[in-house]
Structure formats: C-alpha cells, structure tokens
Amino acid sequence: xxxxxxxxxxxxxxxxxxxxxxxxxxxxxxxxxxxxxxxxxxxxxxxxxxxxxxxxxxxxxxxxxxxxxxxxxxxxxxxxxxxxxxxxxxxxxxxxxxxxxxxxxxxxxxxxxxxxxxxxxxxxxxxxxxxxxxxxxxxxxxxxxxxxxxxxxxxx
Amino acid sequence: xxxxxxxxxxxxxxxxxxxxxxxxxxxxxxxxxxxxxxxxxxxxxxxxxxxxxxxxxxxxxxxxxxxxxxxxxxxxxxxxxxxxxxxxxxxxxxxxxxxxxxxxxxxxxxxxxxxxxxxxxxxxxxxxxxxxxxxxxxxxxxxxxxxxxxxxxxxxxxxxxxxxxxxxxxxxxxxxxxxxxxxxxxxxxxxxxxxxxxxxxxxxxxxxxxxxxxxxxxxxxxxxxxxxxxxxxxxxxxxxxxxxxxxxxxxxxxx
Numbered sequence: 001x002x003x004x005x006x007x008x009x010x011x012x013x014x015x016x017x018x019x020x021x022x023x024x025x026x027x028x029x030x031x032x033x034x035x036x037x038x039x040x041x042x043x044x045x046x047x048x049x050x051x052x053x054x055x056x057x058x059x060x061x062x063x064x065x066x067x068x069x070x071x072x073x074x075x076x077x078x079x080x081x082x083x084x085x086x087x088x089x090x091x092x093x094x095x096x097x098x099x100x101x102x103x104x105x106x107x108x109x110x111x112x113x114x115x116x117x118x119x120x121x122x123x124x125x126x127x128x129x130x131x132x133x134x135x136x137x138x139x140x141x142x143x144x145x146x147x148x149x150x151x152x153x154x155x156x
Numbered sequence: 157x158x159x160x161x162x163x164x165x166x167x168x169x170x171x172x173x174x175x176x177x178x179x180x181x182x183x184x185x186x187x188x189x190x191x192x193x194x195x196x197x198x199x200x201x202x203x204x205x206x207x208x209x210x211x212x213x214x215x216x217x218x219x220x221x222x223x224x225x226x227x228x229x230x231x232x233x234x235x236x237x238x239x240x241x242x243x244x245x246x247x248x249x250x251x252x253x254x255x256x257x258x259x260x261x262x263x264x265x266x267x268x269x270x271x272x273x274x275x276x277x278x279x280x281x282x283x284x285x286x287x288x289x290x291x292x293x294x295x296x297x298x299x300x301x302x303x304x305x306x307x308x309x310x311x312x313x314x315x316x317x318x319x320x321x322x323x324x325x326x327x328x329x330x331x332x333x334x335x336x337x338x339x340x341x342x343x344x345x346x347x348x349x350x351x352x353x354x355x356x357x358x359x360x361x362x363x364x365x366x367x368x369x370x371x372x373x374x375x376x377x378x379x380x381x382x383x384x385x386x387x388x389x390x391x392x393x394x395x396x397x398x399x400x401x402x403x404x405x406x407x408x409x410x411x
Contacts, residue, residue, distance in 0.1 A: 002184070003290060003291060003294065004179075004181075004182050004183070004184040004185070004186070004291065005179065005182055005183045005184060005185055006175075006184070006185050006186040006189055006190060006289065006291035006292070006295075007291040007292075007294055007295045007298075008295070009185060009190045009295075010189065010190065010193065010291055010292045010295030010296070011295040011296075011298065011299050013190070013193055013194050013197055013295075014251075014255075014295055014296050014299050015299065016197075017197045017201050017251050017255055018247060018248055018251045020201045020202075020205055020251075021201060021204070021205075021247040021248075021250050021251045022243075022244060022247035022248070024205035024208060024209065025201065025204045025205050025208045025223075025227070025247065025250065026208075026227065026243070026246060026247040026250065027208075027243075028208040028209060028211050029208045029211050029223065029224060029227050030227075031211075031213075032208075032211035032212060032213045032216075032220075032224075033213075033224060033228070035213030036213040036214070036216075038213075039213055
C-alpha cells in the first residue's frame, strides 16, 4: 500500500466526472423525465375528462331524444285535431254551399215560372185580342188600346 | 499462470499486484490506475451525457431508458436518505455508483488477459482493477470528506458547526469528550470508506490470482467466484454511494 501522487490524479478524475454528471447527465434527464411525467398525467386527466364528457353527451342525447319524442307526439295530436277540424269545416262549408245552390235553383225556378207565366199571359192576351178582333171583324187599334191591354194582362 | 516456467508463484502474484508506474517517491503516478479509471469514466459518462443530450420526454430509446433506469434508481435512494436540494447530491451519487461499479467490474475480466496483452505491446506491469489501488479509493473518500466539511460549514456556518462539534452527542458539559468523539468519527469516515472498497476488491482480485495459479483446476473455480464476485462488485459500489449520501445528509442536518 503506497500512497502517492496518483491520489491527486484520481481526485481530479473524480471531480471531473462529478462535474460531467452534474452538468450534462442529470439536468437534461431529470427535465425529460419530469416532462414525461407531466405528459402522462395530462394524458390521464384528458382521458378522464373525455370520459366525463362522453357521459354528459350521452345524457344530453337521451334528453334530446325524449324531448323530440314528446314534441312529435304533441305535433301528431295537434295535426289530428287540425285534420278533424278541417274536415268539420269542409262539411259545414259544403252544407252551406249546397243550401245556397238549392236556394238559388229554387229562385231561378220561380223566376222561370214567373217568366213562363208572363209569356203565357202575353200570348193569351194576344190570342184574346186576335179573337176579339176577328169577332168584331175589324182591326183593333193596338196602340189605342195599349193601356186596356196592359190592364187586361195584369188581370190575367 | 502463463508468464513462463521461470516465474515462481510468489513472483507471479507480486507481478500481478505491481502497478505500472512512473516517477519517484511521492511523485509516483500509477499509470494503469489513472488511465483505466479515466478511460472507463470518459466512456461511461460520455455515453450518459450523450444519451442525456438526446433525451426526449417522449418514448425513450433503449440507451436513454437504461440510463434513466440507473439514474432513477440512484435518485430514489438519495431521495429516501437526503432531504433537501438534490441537484448536487444525486449527480455525485450517480457518479460514484456508476464509476465504482464499472471499475470493480474490471475484476471479471480473467486476470491474465489484459496483463498478457499489455506484455505483448511492451507494458510489463498492469494492475487491471483501479479500485484495488488505495490511491483511487482514498482520492474518492477524501473528496467526499472535503465535501462533508464544505456542506457542514455552508449549511451550519462556522459557529453552528463548532457548536455541534462540542455539544453533540453528550451536551455542553462533556465538551472535551464530544470533541474527541468527533475527531475519531471524522478520521474514521474517510478511512473506512476508502479501505472498505479497497479491501474488498483487493481480496477479490487476490482470490482470482490464487485461483489462476491452480492450473487446470482454475476452470471450475474461477466461474463460481466470478459469479459470487458480481454481488460484491455491485454491493461495494452501492455501499460507497449510500455512505456518501448518508454522510452528506448528516452534514446537512446535524445531530
């Protein structure tokens, strides 16, 4: 066992290697490892969050579906009601129209009857005048007797 | 035993235990210790620094993964023992563990290989395992000792440190005893740290050398001893690291 200047050389080597480790090995590795740890933690947190989001979205979707179903039922009921109403309205309108048509037809018929009567009356009056004229063997002055004839027609 | 018939057993052993040296007296340099330990350190810490410089927070590659594994292992040990800013202590512990482990691991190379290869290129003495050189273990333990004092003074201040020296562990009325205890403790720290590593590795190397003297019988013996020695290699590196961390932790926290 002989202690000599090798000791000084070894101490220098030792210090040099400590310096390398302290300067170039430990800090970058520690940084990388911490960063990775953080990334993993972030990833896990993101996964957790995504899971919660998914559950929430499912709840939302279910709620939306229920609401839509409710709305649909409502709309169907409403439309059925409306359809019944329309049918009812149509029936009422049709009935009114029919009555109106019937009334107008009746009026026309009456008018027609009246006109026919009028025509008939005229003819009868003419016939009577012609008959009277033949009987009297002379011309009746139609113009002179217009008033008489009109009175006669009215009486008929 | 391959160095020729002219060599006796004791010559063979002595040859294996002699450093390649240059210089005289105190200014002797054990070139094999300096070069091998330096080369190992440059290789492994260069590799680790290279891996760290390319380290990404994404999926790590094989090398980065391995380096991270070692670093995390050491850091978790430091974290358990040392409470405070680890930006110096952890690199120190990593350096000690990795470097000592690899220097110890040189023991697993069959004892004759590198000396024979060295002999072939004109190097007559070569002690392959740097940690069997007390110069290395003392250099490390004295550096650690200096750090212990540095942190003692830095954290507690001169007054706080002196107060601790004279009052722990028996209180102010037994100040001389406390001082004596402290002196013994502080002398024992670097010496035990250095000699534990040196003794273990030196003895292990010695057993390898003795086994290699057995001729053909070394074959069934060298392998079990090498396997067993892996345990010692790891354990000694770990113990040196742990004790350093514990000492520095004590320097930070006081009694």
